Amino acid sequence: MHTIIRCLVVVVVLGGLVSCAGLNLPGDSQSAFEAGLGLFNQGQYEDAIPNFVKATEIDPEFGRAYLYLGRSHLNLRRWSGALAPLRTAYRLSPEETRQEAVQILIDALIGAGSASLAKGNLSESVSLLREAWTLAPESEQVKKPLANALLQSGTQLLSQGKASEAVSAFQEVTQLAPKNFRAYVGLAKSLLQSGNALKALSAAQSALQLAPNSSEALSVFALLSQLQSR
Template sequence: MLPRLIYKSLTNSIAYFLPTLFGLLLLMVPVSAQKRAIEMTVASTEARAALVAGRELAENQHHDKAQKYFTKVITKDPACAIAYLYLAQSVAPASTAYVNNLKQAITLMGKASEGERALIEVEKAQAEGHVTKTKELLQKLVRQYPTDKRVFLAVSGHYLRLLDYTEAEAALTAGMALDPDFPPFSLWLGHIAATKGQFPIATQALQTYQKLLPDEPNSFLATGHLYLKRGFYTEAIKSFTTALDLDPQFYQAYGALGMAYLANDQLTEARNQAEKLLGLAPNTTWRRQAYYALIGTYLEESKLHEALASLAKSRELAEKDKDSWEIAQDMNLVGDIHLSQGKVNEATAQYQSALKVMETADAFIGMKNQARLTYLTHATEVGLATNDLAAARRHITEYRKLASLQQTPGLNQELHRLLGLVALVEKKYEAAAQEFAKSSQQDPRTFHLLGNIHLAQGDQAQAKLNWMAAAQLNDPTHSYLLLRRKAKQ
């Protein structure tokens, strides 16, 4: 199973992945220790059929439909641990539903098969923030099941969450050598290639996915995202529309279509898509997504009052569900909006409240650590906004210490961004540029800040190029939308 999302080469050559971790592991496995495929532990033929159907839907990002099948499995077989794991992986990440279903999978894992227990242990280790342990468990899983394609799919999913594209790509390529016609491999290889800016490779991968599943709306969604990333807005709109024509209940396509309209400066159409999703949304998750899509259109027009009003409605839904992670997410966005307007005290209050919500939540320690890291990021930005460099440095020191326990690419990139911000405030432009070069190159803030450096150095032309790059990344995050209009101007 892969995380809710969100695409190297499609070569099937063993030579490609042998130098990676997974290739070396396969060479080291005694044949006697290898197992063919993970055994499914389920009480009845009917429950097994529902489990398989739900798994296939989830593999192609139909998470809402998959949830219904996994719930059916649990109704027929309440002791089916793997169904709870799959259900956890198909709901909103870090949500209360995720926590509750994963805990139930852990409780029942004694009744699961060896391979199923291993998958649950991996998810548990990742939820607890034990990155080294997670990688060790993944290595063991590959050694035990080197011919199970879904093991490689699961492994790639965990590495994608860690933003470790090298190992995720290696796992997908290894899996593709086992079964080149398994659609999810092409989908996710395309995602990785697109993320790296390798657009011809991404196009080839997604074309393969579409050939394998010609009537699958997710293939048009993925292709649309590729067009959007390349700035081909008309083509993106067409692809997203085709996805909805194939399945009007493929809800993620409404948000994607709205983002394409927004990128193309068609705000009325973007807002219409958000309103349409709000009317069709079958559950709280999608209603909140609709409000966030609306918020994006308001941020684009600097209509902050309307953005905050939509956020309040989103917050009401999260509070009704007693979903601590979502409540904290809303608080942090309110803080970001206040900070963008120079309202430091209001922003600080929101950031502190968000942290407190997560500190007292019934959540895995990894989620709480992530909340702490998010707070430290915001506290650093507040320190810089108030010219309190000593406070900013203290927060960065704490961030570095906590992030060092995990050593994931994403956390390391964010640390460099924070260090670059300090150097920029100190007018140490070369040092700042070096730090931003090590931060995420998929984050529009990186290019916006590089533009600011060039402007400070008197290079207005280069500044404009970087600002334009920031504006054209079309990142669906609200940190992007808060700076998009500024970058365009």
């Protein structure tokens, strides 16, 4: 009888161990994260990624794992792969470490936005860079690429005859980059196309003040002055 009882105890214990082995214990996520971190610190970002992914699968609230997963993709210049985990890392990050997550997310958004701009995906570029701007509205690091994307977007809209949308784009550029004379030239052209010659003339004057030797600004101003004199 004692032998049977001992056998039953062994079976129960072994069964418990097997069950525990199948559980996603917190230590498992930490082990996966540390393995990934070791590879990350050696510059082996590709090899680190599966470990960080595993850590987030085991513990979906593991903010640091998402952060380093995003950083790994970022270091490999995989902007789209970096964005989702970095957004999650930002959401999960405590107040004391949020600034780190914010800056890395901004870097990824700028990279993704610039890549989209290079491919001619203007609306996507503007959307990504606007997201970065909402995170750091005073950052010159963000303002410059966003202004550039909006300038190109406004130019495209104007060429498509979408004058009112172009006006909005150029006006936003003048707010982000008040010394960008091309924004005022574009604004003058789009206002003229919208039928608002008086405001167009004012925009052309602003362009000339910023770039008095610009042939483009001079020609727009001359045209508008001629129209006003009629």
